[in-house]
Amino acid sequence: MGKLLGIEGVNKTYQSGLSSFQALTDIKLDINRGEIVVILGPSGSGKSTLINAIGGIDRVDSGTIHVDSEDIVSLNDNQLVHYRREKVGFVFQMYNLIPNLTVYENIELAANISKSPLTIDELIDAVGLTGMANRFPRELSGGQQQRVSIARAIVRKPELLLCDEPTGALDSKISKEILKLIQQINDKYNTTVLIITHNEAISAMADRVIALKDGKIESNTINKQPIEPEGIEW
């Protein structure tokens, strides 16, 4: 399998006015290529801060974050843009689709900044949206919108798919379908997947479960028998 991500000694403090808040403390974490990792923790535990640092959206104060052999902490802003375009796909709780673009065009926008994107029509089929290429986001259900956002995230074939509460706005049945799609993508493209959630049930489908508490890693557990998302007891 081999290591994809190596995090060492990462700290992050937010300043607001005169007060400061330490959101991440001495994070150390290795993740292998092709793993599905669930990052669990209560609100405020630092999950988004950690995933945003891994995705090159946000900067940390100290430490190293190696993706392949490159330490992204040492990259300048332009290099970081390049890193995000080449290696990272993001999925958020609220889909963040562009309302006046169709399904096809939302995905195309992301494809356009890649040298060799996946074929959009094939991808629309693969995420279960056959026949919906010309619909606008408002003509889709929440689950369907999340499928578009997943297609948009993977059209550039990223090594890392970072999902921040991907099922936070969906009911349990649709959530399982979305998690199933994420698992299929992991299988098909060997994409390494990080899923942030406060829903402990989702950890049943993970290869590795990281528990965060007060900005620290409380546990890092290998799940020897990950289950299919449809079997998750919500």
Ligand SMILES: Nc1ncnc2c1ncn2[C@@H]1O[C@H](COP(=O)(O)OP(=O)(O)OP(=O)(O)O)[C@@H](O)[C@H]1O
């Ligand atoms: N830009 C910011 N400025 C100041 N404090 C921040 C900022 N962003 C996050 N924080 C604080 O850092 C802590 C960790 O936030 P983070 O969003 O990483 O937590 P989380 O585990 O993702 O929480 P949630 O599940 O609610 O999204 C929180 O206490 C939050 O208030």
